[in-house]
Amino acid sequence: MIKLYSFVLLLLCCYTANAQNDIVVKGTVIDINTQLPLELATVYFTTVRDSTVIEYTTTDKNGFFSLNIKKYDKPVFLKVNYIGYQTYLEEHKGLTESKDFGKIYLLESVNALNNVVVKSEAPPITIKKDTLEFNANSFKVRPDSNVETLLKQLPGFDVNNDGKVTVNGREVTQFLVNGKTFFDKDGAIALKNLPAEIIKKVQVSDFKTKKEELSKQESTSDYSSINLTIDEKKNKGYFGKILGGYGSDERYESSLMMNFFNNKQKISVLASSNNINSTGFSMDDVFDNMGGGRNSNGRNANNSSASTSKGITQSNLAGINYSDDWSEELAAMGSYNFSNSNTTNNSKANQISFLPKGNILTASDATTRNENTGNKANFELEYKISPTMRLVVAPKLNLTQSDNSSNSTSFSEDENGQALNQSSSESNSKNENTNFSNGINFNKTFEKEARNFSVVFNNNNTRSDGNVLNRSETIFYQGGKPNDERNQNSKNNVTTDSYTVDLEYTEPITDSLRIRFGSDFDWEKTVNDKNTFNYNASTDSYSDLDLSLTNYISSRQNSISPKFGITWQKRKFTLNLNSQTSIIDYDNHSLYVNKATDLNKKYVLPFGNLQLRYKFSRSKNLTFRYDYSNALPTATQLLPVIDLSNPLNSIIGNPNLNPIEKNSVSINFRNFDFRTRSGYSVFAKTDYYNNDVVTTSIYDDSGKRNTTYANISGTYTTSVGANWNQSVKKDASVLRYGLALNSSYSFDKGFTNAVMYEARSIGVTPKVYLSYEYGDVLTIAPSYDLSYNETKYKNYSREATSNVIHKINLQTTTYWPANLIFGNDFGYTYNSNISDDFKKDFFLWNTSLSYGFFDKKMYLKVKVYDVLNQNQSATRTISATSIRDEENTVLKRYLMFSVAYKIGNFAAKEKRGGRREREM
Secondary structure, three states, X not given: OHHHHHHHHHHHHHHHHHXXXXXXEEEEEEEOOOOOEOOXXXXXXXXXXXXXXXXXXXXXXXXXXXXXXXXXXXXXXXXXXXXXXXXXXXXXXXXXXXXXXXXXXXXXXXXXXXXXXXXXXXXXXXXXXXXXXXXXXXXXXXXXXXXXXXXXXXXXXXXXXXXXXXXXXXXXXXXXXXXXXXXXXXXXXXXXXXXXXXXXXXXXEXXXXXXXXXXXXXXXXXXXXXXXXXXXXXXXXXXXXXXXXXXXXXXEEEEEEEEEEEXXXXXXXXXXXXXXXXXXXXXXXOOEOXXXXXXXXXXXXXXXXXXXXXXXXXXXXXXXXXXEEOOOOEEEEEEEEEEEEEXXXXXXXXXXXXXXXXXEEEEEEEEEEEEEEEEEEEEEEEEEEEOOEEEEEEEEEEEEEEEEEEEEEEEXXXXXXXXXXXXXXXXXXXXXXXXXXXXXXXXXXXXXXXXXXXXXXXXXXXXXXXXXXXXXXXEEOOOOOOOEEEEEEEEEEEEEEEEEEEEEEEEEOOOOEEEEEEEEEEEEEEEEEEEEEEEEOOOOEEEEEOHHHOEEEEEEEEEEEEEEEEEEEOOOEEEEEEEEEEEEEEEEEEEEOOEEEEEEEEEEEEEEEEXXXXXXXXXXXXXXXXXXXXXXXXXXXXXXXXXXXXXXXXEEOOOOOOOEEEEEXXXXXXXXEOOOOEEEEXXXXXXXXEOEEEEEEEEOOOOOEEEEEEEEOOEEEEEEEEEEEEEEEEOXXXXXXXXXXXXXXXXXXXXXXXXXXXXXXXXXXXXXXXXXXXXXXEEEEEEEEEEEEEEEEEXXXXXXXXXXXXXXXXXXXXXXXXXXXXXXXXXXXXXXXXXXOOOOEEEEXXXXXXXXXXXXXXXXXXXXXXXXXXXXXXXXXXXXXXXXXXXXXXXOOXXXXXXEEEEEEEOOOOEEOOEEOOOO
16 A cells, blocks of 8 residues: 555656646637637647647637647747638747737638638648547658558657557557448558558547447547548559568468549458468568567467467458448448468466365377358448438348367376376367347437437347267276266257347437436347267267257346436536446256256346546546446356266356346546657556356366356456656657556455365566667667566465566667668567476567569568577466466478569549659
8 A cells, every 4th residue: 555655646746747847828719800709720839940749729619728838948830720711820939938829810711802712721730629630741751651650750649569559648449541440340450551642631539339429429438549531632543562472381471452442432452361370461561471570569468478379370361341422321331351260289288276285287288270261241331311310230240160170188186196087088170150240320319419319229140050079088096986988979059149229318408418318128048059979889870869968058138228327528527427227037948868947037237337537638637437237147157057068077057146246446547748749647447346256166086176156255356557658859860768567466266175265466567668760761669578477375275376477579670771671570588487398488589671672662572480490389377276387389480582562553643744743
């Protein structure tokens, strides 16, 4: 607690010191002829030297503006821009003290006497209500730059070494092109594959759900969305990139992306094929599809010390994306994606399972091959029925097939080296899955502002057919238990159908107060029909039904949830309060060993959340959120029917389980100065559980578990983090550096051998990062992060365990001499407490050298992955009941030669002297 107080005190001191360097400038913008105030005029300061934007704001309905701005002792321009008016320009020696500029008069651009139109300056930044708009032409980048390079030049934007984009300290989770999605949900593929030269505007707004967008409600998200608008002059043409490469060990990569723009119509095609673990689509300018190269931090969520992938993957991908406005009332978007991947992996693992007295040590290994094929089609129609009514229909169809095989062995012993059990298995499985979902959003607005009525309908229908051949043998060395031998064919058919209707009406009480009321209606049914057949030698077929491994389970859940909400919005703060009560009929049924089991329960469960946002200024804000929720146990957790599918773990449900009750509290504060691209953020979040559902196991003498479920109260997880960064620019040099800290503390408990255990875990991950850019010539980005995890146990034979991972990374790229690009990623990882069967540290060095021909349309490249041939995948996973060390197959060193070609042509490019002015 003392450390927490010290942290808060340090934060207050930093805030106070920062505030002492601030001044306030204000004024009022007025039409010179009508003497009326101008609302939403853009007021901004720029440097006289290079027109860099220092700070900006907009006027309110009274034409008034006020800016909290840092002192600046060099010459500046005060500029005011308003559509249809001439730009106001006034020079000042500096901004060193607070000042009231009084009335600022603007003159209309059109001179009625001589019909001459006076063109006003296009401001680099414009604020339109809740949207921040940047004029891309005001920010200069290299002619061959992509959108990501453009974003790095915009004030308030930051793109870190991992490719994460933030604006004024808020993370961007969605990228649109002309207001439409670009292939995937988040649209991040546009950043590296769209040229900067075709972008006219970059628009930033709060991320909204489709319901919030249609009803024009304020966003409840803490993330941002970016919309890239294409320059009308370049919105008719095509551009793209083709890549092909081949290397040592028969490694290869290939990719294609083409975009066709014809005003409102946009068609994009992509394809990719490789066997270097790149399952998505990437066209990084330096490393292309190379896995573990640029923008990869090489760590997963489970304390991995290497690549997040398991095994070596050969993948194929093809897709098409389409969007068009069929009429003024009807807009359409659609996409189709085909994917196929084949992954092979050899793994070995050592696991320690904790018991109140003694431990169980298990050594295992497995060889797997997994092939997955998918066909995914998405479509969206948006129809403007009338100026006040809009309808959006978004169906999705997903067809997947999987074909997997596995060979595995395991051996368990106690801590004295006494053998407990041994098993070996061979399995082959095939699965076909069909999923159809659809979302229908209808919204009706009324004459009174903010009054609206919405209907949202969602359905999700899934069919899954699985067929598994399994041959296994489990030997028990203790307790006289008979060995378990299986040669079986299991057929599992699962059907899930869910339907949801959301009705909501919003009524404005005052300009700042709105109420919402309505109801949700939910229907869901799941049927799981599993039949297992033993091999019959006399018929040479799987024909003998095994009733102990055959089960039929159906689960039906119907609910009605009346709800009520309040929104109170002022200039600086917004309060959202929502409450809901679900009346649920929960019916579960099982037929097992010719015995029917029925379990019907009825619940009345409350839900609620509160969110408070306070904006001290445009880039300084505080968000507080509280959520209260309930979740029902699953049918398998409730039904008292035994599951014997795992020879080493028999599971049975508990019909006395109560719903899971969860309380979540979070607070987030951001302060960002976009002029210096510096700032800090802090956050804290706690999840507290009542009646959490946990597994409880009893081990017999042979190490076999008998498991059921129980409710546990009083468990929680708390996370606290902070980030600070600074940017310094001088001439062509830009230096960025920062510190980040993420920490967590969790308290978990449960039962093992009927004894309650407790586990208290702490995780701390500090990070130091730096990047240096010298114009278009050089970038250097070193970073260091440490991950420390410690867990202390009660009522186990082990008191505590810990692990430390050190990771150092250095990224460098040079663009000199002309047409030559030389990139290097060098990393070192050390995993302290992983078992002696695994190597604790390794180096991973990737390098790329390319040369551009034909005005940089073609690049020839040579790349080397894992130059030192040391790459590995060794992980340690610490849980409340075990420690697991695991190693998987990874890509090792290979050499790749590749060629990339950029192609493009815009219809608006005029020919000069028989040649085009500029092409991609």
